Amino acid sequence: MSHHLFILSPADSPIYSLTHHSTRAAASTVSPLASNLPTWSTSAFAGTLTALSGASSVAQHTPSGPVKMGGGQDRHVIQMIANASLDAIEDVMRKENAMYLRAVDKFNEWTVSAFVTPGNVKFVLLHEAKNDEGIRAFFMEVWEMYVKAQLNPFHGLISSSAFDGRIRASAKKYL
Amino acid sequence: MPNPLSAGHLHLNFPTHPPPPSQYALSLLRPSQFPLAVIGIASFCQTSTLKSIYSQFNAALLDIFPASNQFPLARTCFVFEENDIATNLSASNDLPGVVIIPSMMGNKRLYIGTLLADLCSQILGEFGVVMQALESPFGNEYLNGSLLAALPPLSELPLSLDSDRRGSVPNFSSPDVLKSDSASTSIPPMKRNSSSGPNYRLGVQPPKKRLSTIGVASSHARLYKMLGDFFLLAGRTEDSTIWYTEALQLFKNSQDHAWHAAVLEGLATISVVEAWSAGHGLHNSTTSSKEPWSDAIEKLTQATTLYHKSPLYYEGESIYAPLAYLYSCCVLRHSSLLFAVWSAKGWGPLAFTTMLQPGPKAHLPPTLAHDEADQWLNLERLTKYSGISRSSISNVLGQIHGPWLLHLHPRERLSILTTMASVYACLGYKRKEAYLLREVLGCVMDLIVCGREEDGITKVSGPRNTGLGIENGNITPINPLTYLDQGSVAVRMSESSLGNDSVLRILKQVCKTIGIDLDAVKLVHASTQETELAESSQNEASTNDDGSELERPETYGWPELQVGVVREAVAVAEALPDFPAVAQFALSSLKTLQTVLSPGDQHHLYSTSMRAITTARRRGDSKFFEYWSGRPVVSVALAPVPLVRLPVEKHLSVLSKQKSDLTPIIQGITDPFLYNPRRVTAKKDQEIVAQNEVLEFVVVLQNPFIFDLELQCLSLSTSGVKFQSEPVRVVLPASSFHQVVIPGKVMATGILTIRGCFVQAPGGITQEFILPLNTAEEEERITRRKSALICEAERYKYWGLESLPWEKPKRSIKYHSSQLNPRTNLRFLECKVVPEQPLLRIRRTSVNHGALMLYEGERSTLRITLENISLLPIDFVHLAFDDSTIEPAQQALAEGAMSSSDVYETEHSLINQPVFTWNKSEGRLIPPGHTLSLSISCFGKSGCTNGNVHVSYSYTHRTDLEKPSDYFYTRQLSHPIMVTVYPMLQCQNMDLIPFPSYMDYIQTPSTTTYHNNLGVDDGASWCLFSVEVRNVYGSPFEVTFEREQYGTSHSSTTTTIPPGSTSRVVLPLRRTALSQEDTSKAIPTLSDRQFVVAKDKLSTAELHLQRELFWYREALFKSIQGYWKEVGGTRTGEMSLRQQRMTLPMLEAFKSNVARVDLSLISCDLPKENTIDGRRVWKANEFLKLKVRITNLSSFAIPLSLTLDLEPSDCLIYEGVIADIPIGRLDEGMTREIEFPICFLTNGHFELVAQVRAVGFDIKPAKAEIIAAVRS
Structure with a gap:
C-alpha cells in the first residue's frame, strides 16, 4: 500500500513530494468490473488512456515480453490526480475553517486527504486505506516540520535532507 | 385512433446515431436505449417511383439496423410530394409504412402530429408483441438464459403469436402516454397480490400463477422487470411500479444483480416522472424532512452498488x-x-x-x-x-x-x-x-x-511505448515523418482536417488549466505580417522595454505535469497532423517552460518544431511565428574604432589659442580642480565616427537553451542617417553568450541612432528588440521595478488557478507607482557621424627596430616620416609625446605627499627635461599622397624605458563642406619607441667648503699660489665646490664642470674618468649673497596647480631655513654646469647635479657674510718694518694700532656692532671697550674703519679676532682674525 504526499505552494507548484510504501496490507477491494482488463493498446494514446484510467496489472505483450503498464502507480497519473483534487480541496477550504480536510476527494482507487496551512500551503496525501487519526497525526507533524524548515532563512525546503528524513520517519510511524 | 387533438405530453427523443452493435446485447435489459421507431423522410418527384423510395428506405434501414435485432419496433416513411405532381395515392396501399404527404395539403403540422401519434400506438402494439413472445415458456427461457437476455429470434417463436399480432394492437392503451391523468394519483398503492389490476391489459393472465406453470426452471423476475420497463415506456407509471415492485421481491433473494439494479433504476425514474407529473413538481413538500429527490437517489445508489458487484461470468460468457x-x-x-x-x-x-x-x-x-x-x-x-x-x-x-x-x-x-x-x-x-x-x-x-x-x-513496426510515454523520456513515435525516415512512402488517404481545430482547442484548454499557454508564441499570417510588424514596433516601448525580462522568481503550476502534458500535446498535434500547431506548441513550451524542461526535452521540442516548420512551409503554409526565444539580444556596442581612425572633436578656437604646454604634462589632465563633480557627466554617450568608413558593431546574444539556436537573420535597427549593412545569419551555441560583429557603413553625416536589433528565427517574423542605454535613472527604474515585482511575487494574493499569469491582468488591484510606468524617453546608443577624414601613416622612422639607446643626459635627434594616404589634404599636424617617466611623476604629484622642494624637483624634471621635444614650425600642409619628415629631439633621462610619439593631424580648414563647422576633427597616430638610457656617470658627495682661514694672515695675496691657479683673489669671499664623479660605464668619459658667475671670470675644470674609477672635481666658487626678499620667497611651483596646504608643519625659523637652502641651491646650480663627452667619440651630454643634497655647512660656506672685516696692525712710530721669514714681526711694549675695516656686504643698510677678542688678554693692554662697539648704520657697500691703540706686553703670538654682527638681525656674524707675532 502506498501513500503519496505532495506539499504544494499557493501557486500549485510542488515544493516537496514523497512516496511512501507502507508495510500494512491494503484492503484491496477490487471491483469485478476492474479485473481482467483486455490486452488493449494499439496506440500510444491508448497507453495514455490506460494509465489515466488507473487500470491495474495490464500486461502489454510486446516482442520483448510482457510489460506491466499502468497499475495506477504511474507517477504522472498520481500527480494528475493530486492536481485534480485541488479543485475539491479549494472548494472545501473556502467553506470550512478546518485545516485538516479528511478524505476530501476520491478518484480511481485513491482517497485524497489534505491539510491547508494558514499560509495557504497545501499538503496533499493520496492514500488507499482509511486511516483518519494516523493521517491527522502525520499532517500535524509534517506541518510542524514544515514551519520549522521555513523558519530557516538560509535553507530551501527542497534541499534539506533533514526535512526529508524526518518526514519519512513520520510517514513510517503513522501511515 | 384516439382523438388527435386530445391534450397530453408525448416525450419523444430523437437520437442522432443508431446504437452501436456492441449494445445489442442490452436490448432487453435496457430497451430504452434503443430507437423504438424509425421515421424515414423522402421527397417525391416525377422521376422516382414510390416503389423505389420504399426499397431505398428499407435498404437504408437494413444498413443501420441488422435484421437480427428486434428494434426498431415500428417504422414509417413520410414521402413529401413535390409541387404539382399528380400522385398515385393508391400506390401507398401496397407499401406498408409509407405515408404520402401531398404538397397541396394545408395544416401539415397537425397531420404529421396525427401520424406521429399513429406511430406511437404502433410502438405500443409492438410492446405487446414482444411481451407475448417473452411470456411464452420458450421466451422466458431465453430471457433467463444468459446474463443479458436476448430476445429469441422470431422464427423460433410459436406461430400463434404472430397470427394474433394484428388483433392485439387495438387493445393497447391510448397513445397519449405520460399524460397527467388524475386517475393515477387517486388510485391507492396496490398490494402485490392485486398487481394484475385493471391496468394490465396486455392480455396476459396474472403472472404468478400462469408463469409458474410454464417456466419451471426460471423465476419470473426478469419477465416482471420487462413488464415494468414497457409500462414505463408507455407512460403508465402505476402499472410499472406494480410490476417493478413485484420483480424486486423476486430479485431480493437471487444473485441477478444487474437486473435487480435495472429495476431499481426504473423505480428511481418513476419517482422522478411522478414528481414531474404531480403538478410539475412544484414545491409542496416543504414540511417533509427529506428532500423530494432523496428517494430516487437512494435507489440509484443501491443500483450502483449492485452493478458494481455484479458477477461478470454468467454461464460461460463474459460481458x-x-x-x-x-x-x-x-x-x-x-x-x-x-x-x-x-x-x-x-x-x-x-x-x-x-x-x-x-x-x-x-x-x-x-x-x-x-x-x-x-x-x-x-x-x-x-x-x-x-x-x-x-x-x-x-x-x-x-x-x-x-x-x-x-x-x-x-x-x-x-x-x-x-x-x-x-x-x-x-x-x-x-x-x-x-x-x-x-x-x-x-x-x-x-x-x-x-x-x-x-x-x-x-x-x-517495432514495439510501442506503453504508458504515458513520459517517465522514460521518450516521445511516442506516432509521427508520420518517422515513417518517411524508414524509407517507405506515406500516403495520406484522408486529407480531411475537419475537427483538428477542436482537438487543438481541447489541448489548449487542458494546457491552460495546467498552467501552460500554448498560444504564447502567436501565429501571424503572412499577409498581415507587415502591419503587425509596424504595430509591434510601436507597442515595443511599452511591452518589451524592460531590458531584462525580469526573470520570473516564482513558478506556477506543476512543472513535471506541465512537461508531460506539453509533450503529449506536441505528440497529438503531430499525429493529427497539424504542423503549424506542432511548431507553435513546441515553441510555446520552449518559451514558457524553459526553466523546467530537461535537456532531452528541449532538444526534442526544438527539432520537432524545426521539422514541423519545414514541413508546413513545404506544404504551402503561409503562417509565421512570433519570435519566441525570449530576449536574445543582450547588448549592442560599437566596436572601438582603431585608434588610428578615431576622430577627436576639437573646437576651432584651440587653433588660435596660445597654449602653454606645461599644464597638461604636469597634471596629465586639463582640469584645474582636483575634484570636479561635473567631469563625470561631461562624458558623452556619443561616439564619433567618420563617414564612409566601415563600422563594426558588437552584438552580444544569449542562448539560454541547451541546443544550438539558429537565427536566420540578425540586423541592426537604426534610425537617423543612412546605415548600410548586411543582415547576418547566426547559430548561437547552446547555453552561452555569443558575440557577433555586424559591419556596416554610414553613408551621410549626422547622428546615427542604434535602437536595437532585428531578429528573425527560421519560419518566424522579424522582431525588433530595442536596447536603450543603461543610464543611471534607467538602472534605477529597472531596479525599482524588479524589487516591486519581487515584493509582489512573494505575496500570494491569488492562489490556485487564479495565480496563473494570464489571470492576473483581469484583476483590478495592481501595484501603482510612478516608478513602474514605462519610461517615456528612451535613450539609445548614438554615433556622431562626421565628414570624411584624411588618414596618415608613418612611413618610416630613423629608429632601428623602434628602439632608442641613449646615455644619461645625452641629446640626440630622430626623424619620423609621415605619409598622407587619403584623398584629403592635411593642414594640421601636432606632435605630443609621452614617456615612461611622466606617469610616475604625475602620480607622485597627484598624491601630494611630497615636500614642496621635492615637488619643485619633480616638476622641474617634467617640464624642463622632457624626453622628447619637437620643433613646432616643422608642421605644414601635406597634400594627398605626399610625405612629411619631422625631427624629434630626444633626451636621455634616467629611468625612461619607453616613450610614445603621438601625431595629431586633421584637415582643419575644409573646403568641401557646404556649411563651415565650429569644430574640426583630429586623428592620432601613435608610434611607440623603446628607450634605453645607460647611466654611466654618477655624481656624489657634492660639497662646498670655505677657504681655510689660517691662510688669511699671509698678507701677500699677490704671490699666493691659489690666486694664480684658481683665480681667487681673496679667501674670505670664495669657497670651494667639489663633487665626486664616478664612471660606472665601460668606457672613459671626459667630464667638464663650468662656473658661470656674475662678476667673475669663466672658469672650468676637465678630467677624464676611466671606467670604474671615481674622480673629485673641485672648482672655486664665489660666495654669493641673496637678498632677504629672495630667500624668503616660498618655493615656487612650476605649474599652476591648485594650492594645497602644506602637510608638514614647520616653525617660522625652519621654514626660513628651508627656503634659504632651496634658493641657494638653485643659485648654485645656476652657476655650475657639468658636461660629459665621450672620449674618442662624438656623443656629448649634460650632467645633472639635482640629485645632490645641500647641507647647512655647505650653505654657510656658499653664503657670503653680512659684512667683510679686515684687521691690520699699524705701528705708530716706526716706519721701518721688521720681518722674519717674510712675516711681519712686532715688538713688545710698543704702541700699535689695530685697524678694523668693516664693509657692509648685504644689500641694505644695517646697523653693525663690533666685538674684539684679544688673546691672551692678560698679556696686552688696550684702550677703551672691546665688546659691542657700535659702528653705526652702514649703507650698502659702505666701509668704515676703526682704530684701537694696543700694546703687547710680552713676546709671543697673539690672536686677534674681530666679530661684526648686525644689530637686530639674527644673522651669522662676520669674523676675521689675525695672528700677531711679537718678538723683541
Whole structure:
C-alpha cells in the first residue's frame, strides 16, 4: 500500500513530494468490473488512456515480453490526480475553517486527504486505506516540520535532507 | 385512433446515431436505449417511383439496423410530394409504412402530429408483441438464459403469436402516454397480490400463477422487470411500479444483480416522472424532512452498488463491456439528477426542464450559460439554493472513473468521458475537467490513429511505448515523418482536417488549466505580417522595454505535469497532423517552460518544431511565428574604432589659442580642480565616427537553451542617417553568450541612432528588440521595478488557478507607482557621424627596430616620416609625446605627499627635461599622397624605458563642406619607441667648503699660489665646490664642470674618468649673497596647480631655513654646469647635479657674510718694518694700532656692532671697550674703519679676532682674525 504526499505552494507548484510504501496490507477491494482488463493498446494514446484510467496489472505483450503498464502507480497519473483534487480541496477550504480536510476527494482507487496551512500551503496525501487519526497525526507533524524548515532563512525546503528524513520517519510511524 | 387533438405530453427523443452493435446485447435489459421507431423522410418527384423510395428506405434501414435485432419496433416513411405532381395515392396501399404527404395539403403540422401519434400506438402494439413472445415458456427461457437476455429470434417463436399480432394492437392503451391523468394519483398503492389490476391489459393472465406453470426452471423476475420497463415506456407509471415492485421481491433473494439494479433504476425514474407529473413538481413538500429527490437517489445508489458487484461470468460468457456501460450509465444518471437539481437551484420545473431538454448546448443548463457562471460565488449560490454541494456531485461522478472504462467500446467511453468532463466544467472543477479532457483526447487520438492504421497505409513496426510515454523520456513515435525516415512512402488517404481545430482547442484548454499557454508564441499570417510588424514596433516601448525580462522568481503550476502534458500535446498535434500547431506548441513550451524542461526535452521540442516548420512551409503554409526565444539580444556596442581612425572633436578656437604646454604634462589632465563633480557627466554617450568608413558593431546574444539556436537573420535597427549593412545569419551555441560583429557603413553625416536589433528565427517574423542605454535613472527604474515585482511575487494574493499569469491582468488591484510606468524617453546608443577624414601613416622612422639607446643626459635627434594616404589634404599636424617617466611623476604629484622642494624637483624634471621635444614650425600642409619628415629631439633621462610619439593631424580648414563647422576633427597616430638610457656617470658627495682661514694672515695675496691657479683673489669671499664623479660605464668619459658667475671670470675644470674609477672635481666658487626678499620667497611651483596646504608643519625659523637652502641651491646650480663627452667619440651630454643634497655647512660656506672685516696692525712710530721669514714681526711694549675695516656686504643698510677678542688678554693692554662697539648704520657697500691703540706686553703670538654682527638681525656674524707675532 502506498501513500503519496505532495506539499504544494499557493501557486500549485510542488515544493516537496514523497512516496511512501507502507508495510500494512491494503484492503484491496477490487471491483469485478476492474479485473481482467483486455490486452488493449494499439496506440500510444491508448497507453495514455490506460494509465489515466488507473487500470491495474495490464500486461502489454510486446516482442520483448510482457510489460506491466499502468497499475495506477504511474507517477504522472498520481500527480494528475493530486492536481485534480485541488479543485475539491479549494472548494472545501473556502467553506470550512478546518485545516485538516479528511478524505476530501476520491478518484480511481485513491482517497485524497489534505491539510491547508494558514499560509495557504497545501499538503496533499493520496492514500488507499482509511486511516483518519494516523493521517491527522502525520499532517500535524509534517506541518510542524514544515514551519520549522521555513523558519530557516538560509535553507530551501527542497534541499534539506533533514526535512526529508524526518518526514519519512513520520510517514513510517503513522501511515 | 384516439382523438388527435386530445391534450397530453408525448416525450419523444430523437437520437442522432443508431446504437452501436456492441449494445445489442442490452436490448432487453435496457430497451430504452434503443430507437423504438424509425421515421424515414423522402421527397417525391416525377422521376422516382414510390416503389423505389420504399426499397431505398428499407435498404437504408437494413444498413443501420441488422435484421437480427428486434428494434426498431415500428417504422414509417413520410414521402413529401413535390409541387404539382399528380400522385398515385393508391400506390401507398401496397407499401406498408409509407405515408404520402401531398404538397397541396394545408395544416401539415397537425397531420404529421396525427401520424406521429399513429406511430406511437404502433410502438405500443409492438410492446405487446414482444411481451407475448417473452411470456411464452420458450421466451422466458431465453430471457433467463444468459446474463443479458436476448430476445429469441422470431422464427423460433410459436406461430400463434404472430397470427394474433394484428388483433392485439387495438387493445393497447391510448397513445397519449405520460399524460397527467388524475386517475393515477387517486388510485391507492396496490398490494402485490392485486398487481394484475385493471391496468394490465396486455392480455396476459396474472403472472404468478400462469408463469409458474410454464417456466419451471426460471423465476419470473426478469419477465416482471420487462413488464415494468414497457409500462414505463408507455407512460403508465402505476402499472410499472406494480410490476417493478413485484420483480424486486423476486430479485431480493437471487444473485441477478444487474437486473435487480435495472429495476431499481426504473423505480428511481418513476419517482422522478411522478414528481414531474404531480403538478410539475412544484414545491409542496416543504414540511417533509427529506428532500423530494432523496428517494430516487437512494435507489440509484443501491443500483450502483449492485452493478458494481455484479458477477461478470454468467454461464460461460463474459460481458465486461455491457456491464461497465450499465454501471457508468447508472452513476451518470445519479449525478445528472443531482446536477440538474443543483443547477436548477432546487427541485422544480427548471430541474425537469434541465433533465428533459438540456438546452441549446448539451449539459449546459441555463443557470450556467452566462459568462460569469464559473465564478465561485455564482456556483456557491446554486449550492445554497439547492442544498446540494458541488463536492457531493463530484464524488458521485467520480465513481464512474476507474479501470473499467477500458472495457467500454470507444464510442461509449468517449461519450461518458465527455459528459463527465462537461459536468466537471460546469461545477467549476477545472483541473478535473482537464484530467478527463486528456482522457477524451487519448480516446479520440486512439481512434484516429487506429482508423488510419486500418487503411493499411502505415504499417507500424517495432514495439510501442506503453504508458504515458513520459517517465522514460521518450516521445511516442506516432509521427508520420518517422515513417518517411524508414524509407517507405506515406500516403495520406484522408486529407480531411475537419475537427483538428477542436482537438487543438481541447489541448489548449487542458494546457491552460495546467498552467501552460500554448498560444504564447502567436501565429501571424503572412499577409498581415507587415502591419503587425509596424504595430509591434510601436507597442515595443511599452511591452518589451524592460531590458531584462525580469526573470520570473516564482513558478506556477506543476512543472513535471506541465512537461508531460506539453509533450503529449506536441505528440497529438503531430499525429493529427497539424504542423503549424506542432511548431507553435513546441515553441510555446520552449518559451514558457524553459526553466523546467530537461535537456532531452528541449532538444526534442526544438527539432520537432524545426521539422514541423519545414514541413508546413513545404506544404504551402503561409503562417509565421512570433519570435519566441525570449530576449536574445543582450547588448549592442560599437566596436572601438582603431585608434588610428578615431576622430577627436576639437573646437576651432584651440587653433588660435596660445597654449602653454606645461599644464597638461604636469597634471596629465586639463582640469584645474582636483575634484570636479561635473567631469563625470561631461562624458558623452556619443561616439564619433567618420563617414564612409566601415563600422563594426558588437552584438552580444544569449542562448539560454541547451541546443544550438539558429537565427536566420540578425540586423541592426537604426534610425537617423543612412546605415548600410548586411543582415547576418547566426547559430548561437547552446547555453552561452555569443558575440557577433555586424559591419556596416554610414553613408551621410549626422547622428546615427542604434535602437536595437532585428531578429528573425527560421519560419518566424522579424522582431525588433530595442536596447536603450543603461543610464543611471534607467538602472534605477529597472531596479525599482524588479524589487516591486519581487515584493509582489512573494505575496500570494491569488492562489490556485487564479495565480496563473494570464489571470492576473483581469484583476483590478495592481501595484501603482510612478516608478513602474514605462519610461517615456528612451535613450539609445548614438554615433556622431562626421565628414570624411584624411588618414596618415608613418612611413618610416630613423629608429632601428623602434628602439632608442641613449646615455644619461645625452641629446640626440630622430626623424619620423609621415605619409598622407587619403584623398584629403592635411593642414594640421601636432606632435605630443609621452614617456615612461611622466606617469610616475604625475602620480607622485597627484598624491601630494611630497615636500614642496621635492615637488619643485619633480616638476622641474617634467617640464624642463622632457624626453622628447619637437620643433613646432616643422608642421605644414601635406597634400594627398605626399610625405612629411619631422625631427624629434630626444633626451636621455634616467629611468625612461619607453616613450610614445603621438601625431595629431586633421584637415582643419575644409573646403568641401557646404556649411563651415565650429569644430574640426583630429586623428592620432601613435608610434611607440623603446628607450634605453645607460647611466654611466654618477655624481656624489657634492660639497662646498670655505677657504681655510689660517691662510688669511699671509698678507701677500699677490704671490699666493691659489690666486694664480684658481683665480681667487681673496679667501674670505670664495669657497670651494667639489663633487665626486664616478664612471660606472665601460668606457672613459671626459667630464667638464663650468662656473658661470656674475662678476667673475669663466672658469672650468676637465678630467677624464676611466671606467670604474671615481674622480673629485673641485672648482672655486664665489660666495654669493641673496637678498632677504629672495630667500624668503616660498618655493615656487612650476605649474599652476591648485594650492594645497602644506602637510608638514614647520616653525617660522625652519621654514626660513628651508627656503634659504632651496634658493641657494638653485643659485648654485645656476652657476655650475657639468658636461660629459665621450672620449674618442662624438656623443656629448649634460650632467645633472639635482640629485645632490645641500647641507647647512655647505650653505654657510656658499653664503657670503653680512659684512667683510679686515684687521691690520699699524705701528705708530716706526716706519721701518721688521720681518722674519717674510712675516711681519712686532715688538713688545710698543704702541700699535689695530685697524678694523668693516664693509657692509648685504644689500641694505644695517646697523653693525663690533666685538674684539684679544688673546691672551692678560698679556696686552688696550684702550677703551672691546665688546659691542657700535659702528653705526652702514649703507650698502659702505666701509668704515676703526682704530684701537694696543700694546703687547710680552713676546709671543697673539690672536686677534674681530666679530661684526648686525644689530637686530639674527644673522651669522662676520669674523676675521689675525695672528700677531711679537718678538723683541
